[in-house]
Amino acid sequence: MSQPRNVLLLIGSPRGEGSNSHMIGKFLVDKLEEKSLVSEEAFATRLVNTREGTERLLKSVDNADIIVLATPMYVDSLPSPTIKAMELIHEHRKAMFPTKSQMLVAIINSGFPEKEQIDIALKIIQNFAQDSNFKWGGGIRVGWGMALNSEPLNEKKGMTRKLTAGLSLASVNLSEGHPMSEEAKDLASTLFISPFLAKSMTRLFGNRGWNKQAKDNNAQTNMYDRPYEPNQ
Amino acid sequence: MKTVIFDGAKEGDLTIKAIEKSITDQLTEKGWEVEPLELRNMQIAACLGCFGCWVKTPGTCVINDDGRETTRKAIQSDLMVWLTPVTFGGYSSELKKALDRIIPILLPYFQSYHGQIHHKMRYKKYPKLLVIGVQEPGVDYEETFMALAERNMLNFRPPAYAVSVFQRAKDPKKIPVFVEEQLKKLEVIS
DSSP: OOOOOEEEEEEOOTTGGGSHHHHHHHHHHHHHHHTTOEEEEEEHHHHTTSHHHHHHHHHHHHHOSEEEEEEEOBTTBOOHHHHHHHHHHHHHHHTSOOOSOOEEEEEEEOSSSOGGGGHHHHHHHHHHHHHTTOEEEEEEEEOOGGGTTTOOOOTTSGGGHHHHHHHHHHHHHHHTTOOOOHHHHHHHTSOSSOHHHHHHHIIIIIHHHHHHHHHHTTOGGGTTOOTTOTTO | OEEEEEEOOOTTOHHHHHHHHHHHHHHHHTTOEEEEEEGGGSOOOOOOSOOHHHHTSTTSOSSOSHHHHHHHHHHTOSEEEEEEEOBTTBOOHHHHHHHHTTGGGEEEEEEEETTEEEEEEOSSOOOEEEEEEEEOTTOOOHHHHHHHHHHHHHHHOOSSEEEEEEETTSOGGGHHHHHHHHHHHTTSOO
16 A cells, blocks of 8 residues: 555544544544644544435545544444444445555444453454455454543553554554554553453442442432333 | 344345245244334434433433334343344444444443353343344355354343344245244244
């Protein structure tokens, strides 16, 4: 692949700018901008349900040399607007003759601490890339999203040090027209604490977090409601 | 006994329509009540990812559209069927928009299950689950599709489940036998 110039950050999270997907993807794209690439952002949820939005999405994809698809994992795969965007892009590219080499990179984040839970979602994006004539640039699996708290990533913060180091390394690979290296993917996909500790903390603090949110909404006494219980 | 079918096909998908009809015919003959839902014709907005269904209105999605009905019908059925074209190894966006919205059938709370963190169950009883993907010729994503469905079973924990892929290139006359095999695996017909 020749020297890439344009990068598209395609966000699959319905939470938009305030999502972990955006924070992680933006960190990578900012690093690419430092290397003189020009970036553009697109949000799948806002584009896939209208003709104008679809046209804008496809034009942005056509223009990009690198597409960074940053999305959360929903129900073991991808949110429906992300899948819809992939269906539309695939349909569009099926009918065209590729005039340039374009690379697709995936970043998937999940609330669960185990990155292995993301493997199938990542494989689906890889299949999409193959079916749609993109060069596969590799995927990063970010577990334990609760630790990121939808805040901009900070290279100096212990919690995000490995993730940011991996993304920085990936930006070097991608800016030179190469797929992300194994080292970059592994580093970015590694938690800052042991998986055992992350799992224990998820059960403890994650569950407390749900109760806190419910209390803030005056819903704490209804947490176990079964509104659709048969025979009610 | 009730069955709800989540039809995740695009308009004009004759193979999925034939599978849906065969399921309906075979179960109706055994006295089941079957309700196919053409998801593409329903008003189901995309999940907002807001977790309101867990911490604001526990058990009910905050979006008031057909997504609430699909969730209610799912939990009140004895058998839930998901039909979809195999889409890059996963589910179509039409099926997925309904599945993203049924997470209030689970609790938000985390627990260890099969060595990994998953959500706890909200209800005492869940339907059996049949997942059928229709695979286009020229690609082979069956392995990814089966693996995805297996992962879903860890989260939805149905009392019994069956997952299978039907090749679109196959003779449509084979559909009734294929469907019969799946329903027998679930012991909903003998």
